[in-house]
Amino acid sequence: MDPATMKQLGAALAIGLGAIGPGLGIGLVAYGATQAIGRNPEATGQVQTAMILGLAFAEAVAIYALVIALLLKFV
Amino acid sequence: MSPRKKRILQGLVGLIVLVLLPALLSSGFLVSLGINPLFGIFPKPAMPVVSLTPEPLPGLGITNSILATLLVDVVLLAIVFAGTRKLRAGSPDAWVPTGLQNALEAVLETLYNLGESVLGERTRQLFWLGATIFLFLLIANWSELVPFVESVGFIEEVHGEDVEGYAKSSFLGIPAVVPPEEDEPGEYTLIPLFRVPTTDLNLPLALALISVFMTQVYGVRALGVKGYLARFFPIGSIKKKRWMGLIDIFVGILELISEVAKIISFTFRLFGNLFAGGVLLFVMAFLIPLVFVGGVVFYGLELFVGLIQAFIFMMLTFAFTASATMEHGEH
Numbered sequence: 001m002d003p004a005t006m007k008q009l010g011a012a013l014a015i016g017l018g019a020i021g022p023g024l025g026i027g028l029v030a031y032g033a034t035q036a037i038g039r040n041p042e043a044t045g046q047v048q049t050a051m052i053l054g055l056a057f058a059e060a061v062a063i064y065a066l067v068i069a070l071l072l073k074f075v
Numbered sequence: 076m077s078p079r080k081k082r083i084l085q086g087l088v089g090l091i092v093l094v095l096l097p098a099l100l101s102s103g104f105l106v107s108l109g110i111n112p113l114f115g116i117f118p119k120p121a122m123p124v125v126s127l128t129p130e131p132l133p134g135l136g137i138t139n140s141i142l143a144t145l146l147v148d149v150v151l152l153a154i155v156f157a158g159t160r161k162l163r164a165g166s167p168d169a170w171v172p173t174g175l176q177n178a179l180e181a182v183l184e185t186l187y188n189l190g191e192s193v194l195g196e197r198t199r200q201l202f203w204l205g206a207t208i209f210l211f212l213l214i215a216n217w218s219e220l221v222p223f224v225e226s227v228g229f230i231e232e233v234h235g236e237d238v239e240g241y242a243k244s245s246f247l248g249i250p251a252v253v254p255p256e257e258d259e260p261g262e263y264t265l266i267p268l269f270r271v272p273t274t275d276l277n278l279p280l281a282l283a284l285i286s287v288f289m290t291q292v293y294g295v296r297a298l299g300v301k302g303y304l305a306r307f308f309p310i311g312s313i314k315k316k317r318w319m320g321l322i323d324i325f326v327g328i329l330e331l332i333s334e335v336a337k338i339i340s341f342t343f344r345l346f347g348n349l350f351a352g353g354v355l356l357f358v359m360a361f362l363i364p365l366v367f368v369g370g371v372v373f374y375g376l377e378l379f380v381g382l383i384q385a386f387i388f389m390m391l392t393f394a395f396t397a398s399a400t401m402e403h404g405e406h
Contacts, residue, residue, distance in 0.1 A: 049192065049390070056387040060340055063347030070351065074127050 011072035018065020025058035095371065123226065123357035127350075129275045130266045133229055139267055140275035143224070147215045147272055155179065186389070193393040201396045204289055208282060209389035212273065212345075216381030219271040219353055220374065226357075228267035241265070273349040273384075276342070283341035286392045287334060294399035303399075307331050337395065341388065348384050352377050 001009075033051035037044050129140040158175035161168050172180050186209060190202045218224055230243060230250055241252035243263045252265050272278050294303045305311065307330050312323040359373050 046192070049189070052383070052387070053390055053394070056344065056383075056391070059348075060344040063344055063351070066351050067343055067347045070127065070347075070354070074125060 007072050011069040014072065015065050015069040018068070019062050022058050022062035022065075025061070026055055029054040029058055094374065124265045124267070125354050125357070127276075129270050132266065132268070133231060138275065139228070139270040140272050140278065143218065143269040144215070144272040144278065146269060147211065147218055151210060151214050189390070190393055193390065194397050197397060197400055201293065201393065201400075204286070204396065205389040205392040208286065208392060209385050212282070212385035212388055213382065215272045215278070216349060216385055217378070218269070219274075219349070219356065219381065220377060224269045224271065225267040225353070226265075227269075228265050230263050231266055232262055233264040271349060271353055273345060274353055276346050279342045279345035280338075282345070282388065283338045286341060286388075286395070287338050290392075290395045290399045291334075293396050297400035306399075341391070345384055345388060348380055352380050 029051060033047055033054075036047045040047075129138040131138050132142065135142075154175070158179040161176060169176065183206070186206050187198070187202060190205060191198045194201050230252060241263050243250060243252060252263055291303075294306070297303075298306075307327045309320070309323040309327050312320040356373050356377050
């Protein structure tokens with residue numbers, strides 16, 4: 001296959017496979033957060049702050065994969 | 076009209092002016108209406124120009140993202156100066172804030188409370204860094220949502236074999252780029268006048284470097300040079316714990332690597348979210364007719380993402396500066 005095709009394929013695979021892990025991770029963060037809120041509704045504010053932080057870290061990994069895909073596609 | 080109805084009406088007008096109208100102006104709504112170059116008035120909208128690197132403006136020498144950064148600075152300073160006019164004049168009216176001053180105080184108080192939950196007793200000292208970064212990033216990220224950003228600029232001729240160009244046409248006397256004709260490759264491209272500052276990789280990198288550098292500065296200020304370096308090179312722990320001290324050395328190396336990783340992750344989290352979001356927004360608006368409705372949904376998503384990314388940068392800055400100023404055993 002010629003390089004141009006491989007580039008497109010690479011871009012698709014990069015983001016496709018790269019989003020599996022973070023997707024699971026974000027689900028786990030939300031799971032933990034909802035459980036914590038359910039057990040102790042008074043701590044909702046702190047749990048929410050920690051949840052947003054955890055979401056950011058998990059999402060960042062997906063964004064790394066996206067940046068590679070964008071680099072392949074546009075550069 | 077009852078006050079309740081008046082409120083609902085005001086809310087509706089606000090929704091239309093602030094959300095729907097910009098979304099309408101920046102979408103391919105005209106194509107979905109069926110108005111196309113057959114009438115000779117509205118040219119067919121072309122797919123938006125997506126480029127990873129910002130382009131220097133012809134004749135000016137600076138890139139369009141620097142110009143947009145300056146504009147964001149001016150807007151931020153204008154808002155703050157307008158809001159603190161009474162306060163700076165020293166008039167006693169300012170003791171009961173109204174209008175813009177009230178809004179600014181509310182925002183700042185929210186940020187301060189958030190900072191306090193993370194920073195504790197060091198809030199007074201460390202708050203300014205995260206809050207400044209948050210306010211700047213908020214305006215910069217939301218500048219993506221203003222109409223005509225990234226779509227108005229200079230039309231330049233593009234040279235090279237593999238380049239996908241546009242053809243030139245005009246719209247009510249204003250030159251515009253349109254999709255190229257069937258056989259001829261397009262020769263023109265659009266260089267936007269303003270580009271979202273955060274989509275230039277240099278800006279997130281600069282902010283990340285500032286944030287991590289200030290973390291080191293605060294750590295050294297709080298713990299002294301020796302105390303702070305003991306975090307990365309815990310030589311004293313070999314004397315104290317013998318063989319278990321090797322684990323501490325290993326942890327010290329990991330801390331060093333993680334400082335570098337922080338810079339990289341700060342940069343790419345911010346850049347990736349904003350660049351991808353921008354590409355998503357522009358492509359969705361021009362992709363197919365009737366995606367005007369979808370355009371509004373993605374507009375809301377971008378609003379949210381811009382806010383969240385600024386918030387996360389701030390919270391992480393707070394968290395890292397707080398942990399850098401803590402004593403080694405404290406957690």
